[in-house]
Amino acid sequence: MEKIHSLTGMMDLIGQRNNKTQIADRIFLTEKILRNIFQNYSLSEIRTPALEDENLFKRSVGDSSDIVNKELYSFLDKNDKSIVLRPEGTAGVIRSIIEKKIDGDNHKLWYLGAMWRYERPQKGRFRQFYQAGVEILGYEEGIAELEMMSLICSINRELDIKNSVIKINHLGNKDCKKSFCKDLIDYLKPMSAELDKKDLDRLNQNPLRILDSKNPETQNILKDAPVIADYLPQESKDLLELIKDTFSNDCDISIDYKLVRGLDYYTGLVFEAVSEELGAQDAYLGGGRYDELCSQLGGKSLPAIGMAIGIERLASLVNIPENNKTLISFIILSSKIEQKTYKIAHNLRLLNNKINIDIQLSEGSLKSKLRRANKDNASYALIIGEEELKSNTVIVKPLLDENSEQSIMDLNELDDFVKSLT
Ligand code: HAM
Numbered sequence: 001m002e003k004i005h006s007l008t009g010m011m012d013l014i015g016q017r018n019n020k021t022q023i024a025d026r027i028f029l030t031e032k033i034l035r036n037i038f039q040n041y042s043l044s045e046i047r048t049p050a051l052e053d054e055n056l057f058k059r060s061v062g063d064s065s066d067i068v069n070k071e072l073y074s075f076l077d078k079n080d081k082s083i084v085l086r087p088e089g090t091a092g093v094i095r096s097i098i099e100k101k102i103d104g105d106n107h108k109l110w111y112l113g114a115m116w117r118y119e120r121p122q123k124g125r126f127r128q129f130y131q132a133g134v135e136i137l138g139y140e141e142g143i144a145e146l147e148m149m150s151l152i153c154s155i156n157r158e159l160d161i162k163n164s165v166i167k168i169n170h171l172g173n174k175d176c177k178k179s180f181c182k183d184l185i186d187y188l189k190p191m192s193a194e195l196d197k198k199d200l201d202r203l204n205q206n207p208l209r210i211l212d213s214k215n216p217e218t219q220n221i222l223k224d225a226p227v228i229a230d231y232l233p234q235e236s237k238d239l240l241e242l243i244k245d246t247f248s249n250d251c252d253i254s255i256d257y258k259l260v261r262g263l264d265y266y267t268g269l270v271f272e273a274v275s276e277e278l279g280a281q282d283a284y285l286g287g288g289r290y291d292e293l294c295s296q297l298g299g300k301s302l303p304a305i306g307m308a309i310g311i312e313r314l315a316s317l318v319n320i321p322e323n324n325k326t327l328i329s330f331i332i333l334s335s336k337i338e339q340k341t342y343k344i345a346h347n348l349r350l351l352n353n354k355i356n357i358d359i360q361l362s363e364g365s366l367k368s369k370l371r372r373a374n375k376d377n378a379s380y381a382l383i384i385g386e387e388e389l390k391s392n393t394v395i396v397k398p399l400l401d402e403n404s405e406q407s408i409m410d411l412n413e414l415d416d417f418v419k420s421l422t
Contacts, residue, residue: 009119009127011312017358017376026315027130030159031112033320034132034309037154038110041147043134046109048092050116054082060091060293062264064205071117073127085116088263089133090290090306091297097137098299106138112311124281124313134287135306141239141289144305145269149243152273152285152307153251160319161275161284165252168243168271169259170236171208171288172228180231181207187225194221208260222258229257239269265290269305275317284313326355326380326421329373329399333366333385341384344394344411348418355421374399379421382414 006012013024038045054074061067073085086092089111097103112132119125134151136144149166156164171177184207192200195210199218202209213219229237244253261270270288278284287307294302328348332341345359358376360369366383373381383395394414398404409417 007127009121009125011126011128023312023315026318027311029320030311030315030318031130031132033158033318034112034155037151037158038132038134040154041108041151043108043110046093046096046111046135047113048086048089048096048111050086050114051083052086052092052095054084056091056095056297057084057087059296060094060263060265061088062206064202064209065262065264067117067262071119073116073118087117088115089113089131089308090135090263090265090293093133093135093306094137094294094297094299094302094304097302098294098297103137103294103299103302107135109135109137111135122281123279124310124316126312130311131308132311133306133308135304137294137302137304139305140303141268141291141305144303145239145243145289146246148287148305148307149247149251149253149271152271153247155285155309155314156251156273159314159317161314161317162319163277164273164275164284164317165254166271166273167254167256167259168240168269169228169256170232170240170269171260171266172232172236172268174267176228176231176233176236177208180226180228183226183231184208184210188221191221206264209262211258211260212262227257236268243269261286261288265293265296267291271307277317278313281313283310284317285309327376327378328355328357328418328421329369329376329378329381330357330359331366331369331373331381331383332360333383336386340389344384344414345382348414351415351418352421355418370397370399 013027015024015028016022057068057072063069067087072087074082077083093109093111097107110133113130114128115131116128118127121127136147152166185203188203188210192203195203195218196215199210199213199215210218211222240255244255247253259270259272266288268289268291271286272283273285274282275284276282285307289305291303293304294300330345332338345357349357360372370381379400381397381399383397388394392411393408395406396409396417397406
């Protein structure tokens, strides 16, 4: 029969017992460590639905953005309502806060979940991907910016991310954004014949995004264009310097006045963490301040700053030492005695939760089960056959040290032995 395949750009993630050469295991481990870091920063978890009203993203991420314009997974439901698979998490979080009428309070939130964008798949770019996001709500520009940068530095440190640069920029206030955009348009208009269709669209819809163009000809034209640094109020420049000063002993932070983000809702600080190890899709995290989104979506005026991490990209960069938790491979040699033997294994698990116990569930010879234990890097094999069960003993075979002999222990000795393992 014809086989059914997964959809283009969508990955199955199947764990293979902490095998860090596998992207799935790297992703699961990365998520686990991120959850711990979020807890350390005293953030609360929020989970919003994967499906949302299409208008939510039109009014937040923006009609002119690629994400909404070209990449939305949108369809009509059975009631002819236009719904979408969320392309990002921020808009849903703010919708939820408004709906619950808690948009007048402060919140420090994190989330983790799948997002969907109908992009052309390539290395590091998928149609279904995972994001871990953080949204700090209710705090004016200032300390929240430092908290966000501190969090990013902690993530880099704890996951031992090498060759990371955190690019930061400021989009200034409304007036400066307006006059910068006007001067940028005035500069580019006479050269519009030299722009490709994508950049021409950007010029008409959201001129700031031209700065982000990947076209070398556009970048060449931009060499003499006005730069946002000349329009920024001093306090915005001071903030960028303050961030650099505060964290530069821990992270590589660089001010990049050309950094603009692909979503329309940003108003102040914007940032992206990039690594050259990722290739063309080099950003593994991005975010910024978005003080107007809540009121734009019908809520109160709620200052906000947030970021989202691309889990697949971050996971491919992590350098985490081997998990050296002791693994015991429990080998049962007869199916007749499984239940009684299983009780022994269960009790061992109660005695010491710092070690991992893998009960080999499959049928097979001792040889094949020992081969499997060695492959899994188990420290010990515990072997029980009918003989051992009759005499209330277990064979303990050390696997990592070739010079150690196997021994026979009675069940009390076994308890003490397992308790002593770390
Ligand atoms: P974003 O820059 O669109 O921001 O996405 C954040 C990260 O998600 C990117 O840096 C990248 O690592 C990852 N990412 C995006 N698209 C893909 C894809 N197709 N495949 C794999 N990874 C991808 C946001 O989504 C904002 N909501 C961030 C934010 C939160 N701003 C404020 N709060």
